[in-house]
Amino acid sequence: MTPKPxxxxxxxxxxxxxxxxxxxxxxxxxxxTVVSDVIGxxxxxxxxxxxxxxxxGTDSLELMEIGSRLESALGLRIQVGDLTAAETLGEAxxxxxxxxxxxx
Numbered sequence: 001m002t003p004k005p006x007x008x009x010x011x012x013x014x015x016x017x018x019x020x021x022x023x024x025x026x027x028x029x030x031x032x033t034v035v036s037d038v039i040g041x042x043x044x045x046x047x048x049x050x051x052x053x054x055x056x057g058t059d060s061l062e063l064m065e066i067g068s069r070l071e072s073a074l075g076l077r078i079q080v081g082d083l084t085a086a087e088t089l090g091e092a093x094x095x096x097x098x099x100x101x102x103x104x
Contacts, residue, residue, distance in 0.1 A: 003100045005010055009021055021100075022074070022095060022096075022100060024093060027096045027097060027100075028048070028089070028093050029043075029095050030070070030073060031070070031089060031092055031093055031096065032046045032089065034066055034070060034073070035052065035058075035066055035089070035103075038062050038066050038069070039046050039052070039056050039058055039062055039067075040066050041056065045091065048088060048089055048090030048093070049088050049090060050088060050089045051087055051088055051089075052066075052083070052089070053084065054087075056057075060080060063080045063083045063084065066083060067079065067082070067083055070096070074096065074099075074100065076096070076099050076100065078095075078099070081096075082095055
């Protein structure tokens with residue numbers, strides 16, 4: 001008899017309750033909403049190929065604010081270096097998906 005694969009337990013909040021799961025579309029919308037609020041543009045102007053630094057001249061303080069808001073919304077640790085390493089918003093969504101899937 002072959003054992004069935006075991007799924008990892010969902011990530012937990014500090015109080016022990018499960019963190020809500022997020023779809024890629026939800027993460028994309030959250031990221032575009034946070035970014036647009038911080039840099040003062042409309043979410044519709046942002047897409048997966050948008051570069052925050054190249055296209056909008058986002059500075060390190062704005063990236064820190066974006067990271068802080070994402071941390072609060074998702075319960076993750078996000079470094080400014082993580083955001084600058086993600087050259088586009090699509091890559092930033094990839095980063096968020098990966099971080100949410102990691103055991104905590």
